[in-house]
Amino acid sequence: MLxxxxxxxxxxxxxxxxxxxRLSALELPAGLxxxxxxxxVKSLAARNRVFADRLTFRGxxxxxxxxxxxxxxxxxxxxxxxxxxxxxxxxxQGTLQAIYEFQTLIAELTGLDVANASMYDGxxxxxxxxxxxxxxxxxxxxxxxxxxxxxxxxxxxxFSEGRGIKVRRGTEPNSKTAAVVFQQPDFLGLxxxxxxxxxxxxxxxxxxxxxxxxISLAIVAPPGEYGADIAAGEGQQLGLxxxxxxxxxxxxxxxKDLVRRLPGRLIGSAHDSAGRRGFVxxxxxxxxxxxxxxxxxxxxxxxxxxxxxxxVYMTYMGADGMRQVAEVSFKRAHALAExxxxxxxxxxxxxxxxxxxxxxxxxxxxxxxxRKLARKSILGGLDVHRWFRELKGVLTFxxxxxxxxxxxxxxxxxxx
Amino acid sequence: MTELLSFEKSRQNAHxxxxxxxxxxxxxxxxxxxxxxxxxxxxGLPRLSEPEIMRHYSRLASMNYSISEQFYPLGSCTMKYxxxxxxxxxxxxxxxxxxxxxxxxxxxxxxxxxWRLEQALCAVVGVDRVTLQxxxxxxxxxxxLRMIQAFHRSRGEARTEVLVPDSAxxxxxxxxxxxxxxxxxxxxGPDGRISLADLESKLSPRVxxxxxxxxxTLGLFEREILDVxxxxxxxxxxxxxxxxxxxxxxxxxxxxxxxxxxxxxxxxKTFTTPHGGGGPGAGPVGVKADLVPFLPTPTVERMNGxxxxxxxxxxxxxxxRSFYGNFGMLVRAYTYIVAMGGDGLTQxxxxxxxxxxxxxHEVEGLLEMPHEGPCMHEFVASAxxxxxxxxxxxxxxxxxxxxxxxxxxIYFPLVVPEAIMVEPTETESKATLDAFAAAIKxxxxxxxxxxxxxxxxPHGLPVGRLDEVATARHINAYLQGQSEDPILRWKKAx
Numbered sequence: 001m002l003x004x005x006x007x008x009x010x011x012x013x014x015x016x017x018x019x020x021x022r023l024s025a026l027e028l029p030a031g032l033x034x035x036x037x038x039x040x041v042k043s044l045a046a047r048n049r050v051f052a053d054r055l056t057f058r059g060x061x062x063x064x065x066x067x068x069x070x071x072x073x074x075x076x077x078x079x080x081x082x083x084x085x086x087x088x089x090x091x092x093q094g095t096l097q098a099i100y101e102f103q104t105l106i107a108e109l110t111g112l113d114v115a116n117a118s119m120y121d122g123x124x125x126x127x128x129x130x131x132x133x134x135x136x137x138x139x140x141x142x143x144x145x146x147x148x149x150x151x152x153x154x155x156x157x158x159f160s161e162g163r164g165i166k167v168r169r170g171t172e173p174n175s176k177t178a179a180v181v182f183q184q185p186d187f188l189g190l191x192x193x194x195x196x197x198x199x200x201x202x203x204x205x206x207x208x209x210x211x212x213x214x215i216s217l218a219i220v221a222p223p224g225e226y227g228a229d230i231a232a233g234e235g236q237q238l239g240l241x242x243x244x245x246x247x248x249x250x251x252x253x254x255x256k257d258l259v260r261r262l263p264g265r266l267i268g269s270a271h272d273s274a275g276r277r278g279f280v281x282x283x284x285x286x287x288x289x290x291x292x293x294x295x296x297x298x299x300x301x302x303x304x305x306x307x308x309x310x311x312v313y314m315t316y317m318g319a320d321g322m323r324q325v326a327e328v329s330f331k332r333a334h335a336l337a338e339x340x341x342x343x344x345x346x347x348x349x350x351x352x353x354x355x356x357x358x359x360x361x362x363x364x365x366x367x368x369x370x371r372k373l374a375r376k377s378i379l380g381g382l383d384v385h386r387w388f389r390e391l392k393g394v395l396t397f398x399x400x401x402x403x404x405x406x407x408x409x410x411x412x413x414x415x416x
Numbered sequence: 417m418t419e420l421l422s423f424e425k426s427r428q429n430a431h432x433x434x435x436x437x438x439x440x441x442x443x444x445x446x447x448x449x450x451x452x453x454x455x456x457x458x459x460g461l462p463r464l465s466e467p468e469i470m471r472h473y474s475r476l477a478s479m480n481y482s483i484s485e486q487f488y489p490l491g492s493c494t495m496k497y498x499x500x501x502x503x504x505x506x507x508x509x510x511x512x513x514x515x516x517x518x519x520x521x522x523x524x525x526x527x528x529x530x531w532r533l534e535q536a537l538c539a540v541v542g543v544d545r546v547t548l549q550x551x552x553x554x555x556x557x558x559x560x561l562r563m564i565q566a567f568h569r570s571r572g573e574a575r576t577e578v579l580v581p582d583s584a585x586x587x588x589x590x591x592x593x594x595x596x597x598x599x600x601x602x603x604x605g606p607d608g609r610i611s612l613a614d615l616e617s618k619l620s621p622r623v624x625x626x627x628x629x630x631x632x633t634l635g636l637f638e639r640e641i642l643d644v645x646x647x648x649x650x651x652x653x654x655x656x657x658x659x660x661x662x663x664x665x666x667x668x669x670x671x672x673x674x675x676x677x678x679x680x681x682x683x684x685k686t687f688t689t690p691h692g693g694g695g696p697g698a699g700p701v702g703v704k705a706d707l708v709p710f711l712p713t714p715t716v717e718r719m720n721g722x723x724x725x726x727x728x729x730x731x732x733x734x735x736x737r738s739f740y741g742n743f744g745m746l747v748r749a750y751t752y753i754v755a756m757g758g759d760g761l762t763q764x765x766x767x768x769x770x771x772x773x774x775x776x777h778e779v780e781g782l783l784e785m786p787h788e789g790p791c792m793h794e795f796v797a798s799a800x801x802x803x804x805x806x807x808x809x810x811x812x813x814x815x816x817x818x819x820x821x822x823x824x825x826i827y828f829p830l831v832v833p834e835a836i837m838v839e840p841t842e843t844e845s846k847a848t849l850d851a852f853a854a855a856i857k858x859x860x861x862x863x864x865x866x867x868x869x870x871x872x873x874p875h876g877l878p879v880g881r882l883d884e885v886a887t888a889r890h891i892n893a894y895l896q897g898q899s900e901d902p903i904l905r906w907k908k909a910x
Contacts (some may be wrong), residue, residue: 001774010766013773013790017639021669027539034501039501041751045510047525050519058515059739070469078484079477082498087490087825090877093418093819094480095693098473101422104905108459114904117694120551154735155471155650158712161734162562162595162851182814191453219445221455222423234738243506243528245516245739246551247696259904265694268891268903270882276418278879282887282904287625288554290589293599298590300554305692306720315422315469318432327445328438333438341487356451372758374519382517389441405439 019048051379054407057336059358060187060382061122061149061234063240065215066325066401067313071239073313075305085265085301089280093311098281099304100267102311109217109314110231111224112253117265118307119250119299122234123155126211127183127234128297129252130156132261133179133207134165135296143167143177145197147186148211148346155182174203179230183211186222188384188396189333189358190350195226202227207258214238214251214310215355218322219330223253230254239313240306249306260286263297325401329357333399334410337361339412340397358398361382366393369415376414417567419475423906428460433466433645454674458630460908474753479878480693481822487776491794491825491837492633493584493684494663496768497657500776501755502688502748511747516739520724527723530740532751534700541662541673541679543702548741549712555736556680556699557591557627562733563703563710564625564654564678565595570710570731575624575653581610583633583829588658597624604831608634608787612643614702619651629658630674631792633829633837635772637664644674654678654707661843664769664793667762677704685750699747712736767842768793771849778853782860783812786832794839795831809834811870814881816873816899821852 007013015021032040033210056064075081078093086092099117106115119125130142144153152167160167173180174210180201180233181186198208210228215237236248254262259284268282288295309314314322337359349360363369366383373380381395388394399408429617445454464472481488488605490497514523522530534546548554561578568575580591581602589599600618605611609632626648630638638644648655657676671679683689684697691697703711713732714725725740725836756764776785776795783797799809813823813836840849862870874880893899901907 005773005777010770010903013769014637015790017665017669017793018639018642020642020857021673022672023669024669026667026758028536028758028761028763031760032755037755038501038505038717039752040754041505041747042508042510044525044529045508045526047523048514050509050512050513051515051518053513056515058517060517062516064513064515066435070466073470074473074477076503077473078498079480081503081690081692082483082695083480084488084490084493084495084691088813088817088823089882090814090874090879091481091486091822092479092693093878094476094478097419097421097479098476100692100905104421105461105904106908108461109459111459114902117479120555120663120696121738123735124551124555149737149738150463151738155737158562158734158736162558162565193447195452195480201790203581216539217455217459219455220449222459225456227856232460241512241519242515242521243512244514244743245741246737247698247742247744256902259891266904268885268887269906270887272880272882274880275881277496278882280417280882283883283891287586289586292586292588293589293593295586295590295593298558298587298594299552299699300587301552301691302693303551303692303696304694305690306696308693312473315464316433316466316473318430318463319461320463321432321435322461323458324435329902330445331438332440333436333444334602338442339852354453355577356445374522377691379515379518387619393776397688401436401812404436 011186014165021040027114034087039155051377053402054404055377056294056379057397057399057403057411058379058382060246060396063398064242064402065237066355067239067241068316070316071309071312075309080308081258081305083388089278093278094345096267097306098308098311100279102307103267105311105314106251106253109214109222110253111222113256114232115251115253116262117267118302118304119252120244120303121153121248125250125252126152126185126231126262127156127159127232129209130179130181131159131296132230132258133209136258136261137178137207139178140164141166141168141178143173143180145180145182146182146192147188148183149187152211163399173201173206175204177204177206179207179209181211185356186215188360189351189355198226198228215322215326218319218326229258235310238310240309247303247306249310261296264302274323313393316413324328328399332403333357333359335409336397336399343415359394359402360396361394363395366395373414378414417474421906422464425464425468428463430465432463443619444485451596452512458554458683486820486822487839487844487852488822489840490822491822491839492660494839494841495691496688496841497843498688498690499752502751504643505751506747508743514654524723527716529750531723533746534716536831537681537700540666541681541702544705545677545708545711545852546700546702547711548700549736550699550701551737551742552856553682553699554587554591554693556701557658557714559673559736560656560678560680560701561591561595563707564656566710566733568624575622578624579626581628582851583666583831584627585658585660588627592627593728600629608636609638610644612640616647617642619647621651623651623653625654625657627658629661631661631664634796635791635794636787637792641674649675660685661793664765666765667758670764672704674685678707683745688752689745689748696742696745698742702748702822725873764842771840771842771844773851774852775838779856782856783836797836797838798832799834799836802863805863805867807867807870809836811851811873812836814873815862815870816855817877819855821855825863
């Protein structure tokens with residue numbers, strides 16, 4: 001190739017780089033064979049302690065759930081994972097249709113009109129939802145009610161600060177509030193009065209943003225039923241492994257009149273001149289590559305492959321399957337809560353509140369409890385005192401369909 | 417070939433999966449929860465059997481072009497081959513089954529991987545520390561700008577402007593604006609490089625940073641980068657590096673040595689994590705010492721032979737996403753770096769530059785080349801020479817699809833009319849590059865002989881050109897209440 005270019009060495013092609021900038025070599029070890037590479041990577045994996053699915057009772061936004069084999073069988077197809085953003089629709093119908101189906105599935109699940117093609121995670125989805133409300137209402141204040149996931153709150157603050165938006169928690173919304181943000185169920189697993197919070201927000205001219213758990217929506221009222229304007233959340237439970245926190249997938253859905261405020265990609269249906277239906281990226285005039293500094297979000301791509309996993313999961317499980325796992329999780333969590341609350345010194349932290357599959361319980365010596373469980377290879381509840389000063393000694397335990405009845409026995413026996 | 421939607425294939429009598437029962441004596445949600453908290457209508461999800469679902473997605477997969485089957489010379493996107501060993505590494509249960517809130521002593525392998533990846537990225541780009549938290553390139557840009565903003569504020573300086581070249585990617589001005597900065601554009605000179613005169617005229621004590629990619633989006637190395645750095649720093653502003661084009665010079669030179677203070681990297685471009693049809697990516701940001709106190713929390717730190725997550729960083733800009741970034745993508749990038757080593761990464765960049773220059777040479781004379789070579793890892797051609805035949809860059813792109821190539825990036829950068837931006841990457845052979853050049857030659861001939869058939873391209877794909885304008889019009893009708901069909905989702909016909 002050098003000969004075809006009429007040059008004698010690579011240096012002739014790199015003439016624009018000042019000599020003083022040229023490196024002699026990278027300060028990195030030399031390359032390895034696949035055999036040696038994998039041995040090194042596997043040795044790192046082996047230095048992590050993996051708790052069995054059935055003995056994992058820790059949630060806090062990331063949950064162990066049954067993942068049908070169909071999910072990996074689809075997402076490991078290189079036609080999906082090694083394609084890029086579908087700029088050329090004729091050669092990207094697979095991705096486009098899959099994401100159009102994802103948008104429909106999320107809209108159905110949340111009971112709202114339209115969903116976008118996905119977000120990075122639950123935290124950025126909530127933050128972007130709040131930015132939508134800020135732009136839509138022209139107001140500069142976001143009110144967070146109750147126990148929103150503390151990391152979502154941190155990300156919301158980081159997003160807001162650059163734009164001069166105030167985020168308040170623990171105060172009542174008022175006529176300057178752009179949106180009221182609440183989580184259903186909340187970070188501790190407790191159900192909130194979503195309909196009441198929504199109505200209150202609306203009475204002040206603010207939007208209501210519901211941060212929701214997608215599996216819970218098989219049982220509890222979705223945002224569309226109680227009139228919330230935007231639903232946002234984390235889709236990890238829809239077929240994605242914990243993977244030390246990512247990659248997962250955020251989702252965002254809204255009412256019809258907010259569609260133009262949606263961040264990120266949107267796929268719409270279209271037709272070619274022969275009348276065949278296909279799918280295209282649409283309403284791109286909202287996005288950064290057209291609007292540049294006037295765009296309302298800088299999000300470029302999303303988490304397409306994770307959205308694909310979620311689509312396969314929801315299609316595989318169907319409404320009945322999702323309801324079944326939600327119910328099994330609910331029943332096991334309630335059975336576990338009853339048994340744990342009967343242990344000496346243990347009591348439900350909010351006995352008057354309803355929950356689904358995760359609940360806060362006050363225990364004597366939280367760290368000792370967790371150590372004791374770890375010795376029995378059990379990943380116990382999450383110590384939430386780390387984020388909330390008022391919750392000293394409170395652990396949240398999560399149950400899903402993977403924690404079989406025997407696993408609950410083992411947990412309780414380990415504490416006896 | 418088209419494929420019905422899963423919703424359209426749904427049938428009431430399809431059996432869903434068999435799932436376990438609760439096996440505990442406990443009431444269900446309908447017994448415990450008040451009615452107003454319960455869902456009134458089940459969600460309208462499709463009902464299909466497993467074989468129907470698998471066939472559905474296999475057919476959809478066959479409708480995609482991808483790196484695994486096609487040459488994908490999408491300029492600026494660095495669509496290089498995704499080694500399958502990366503996928504095997506990320507699928508190890510020792511990584512996939514880790515809960516993000518496990519105690520630090522149980523995740524030393526994961527923290528060690530993050531630590532080593534950070535060290536490797538520091539070495540490649542020449543910075544002091546790296547945050548692995550941002551989920552994508554645009555997210556990384558915004559993170560870097562927030563740090564730069566926090567740095568200036570910590571010195572009591574309210575700098576409100578960010579300079580962005582006119583050839584920049586759209587995320588640059590968007591990220592700057594979303595951090596609360598006013599965006600000021602800097603013009604390119606006639607040679608396609610940043611104009612020093614224009615830059616100097618726009619610098620002032622109000623400027624917080626200049627955002628630059630090098631090589632720029634035209635694939636040209638900014639020869640005067642050291643002068644740029646000097647005049648920017650002299651005004652107290654910082655220099656931000658958009659890492660979209662890092663694949664051009666790994667092991668050859670480093671943004672840190674050029675004077676950049678903050679550098680974002682796209683692991684899905686330079687470090688071969690798959691693009692996934694549009695994510696997940698990962699957009700780590702490297703910074704020089706001045707910006708280290710402002711890194712997002714947590715960082716990974718070494719203390720007494722153990723690795724720890726450090727949450728106590730009083731000057732930090734806070735958290736930019738949940739947990740610690742797209743960890744699964746970090747595993748893939750780390751695997752790639754270990755396999756390639758310093759020598760392999762350097763060779764990759766050299767090959768990328770060679771391939772781009774070779775292809776540029778082969779295409780020159782067929783398409784216009786608005787700027788002098790040599791280029792770095794990509795080049796921008798223009799289809800302006802085909803305009804007299806009524807042929808546009810879009811037609812060339814569609815003609816390539818018809819010939820089993822994915823199309824290059826078109827109409828970007830905005831400073832070149834009818835732009836066709838080609839980035840072959842190091843993983844393509846000479847035979848592939850020759851075949852691509854031959855396809856361009858054929859398209860140019862077709863433009864001359866039968867432009868109307870080129871207007872109708874692509875033939876033989878699942879669909880022909882789709883009427884995007886009609887789609888936007890139908891969405892408008894829906895949003896204005898004149899139609900029941902949302903277009904943005906499937907809805908059962910009434």
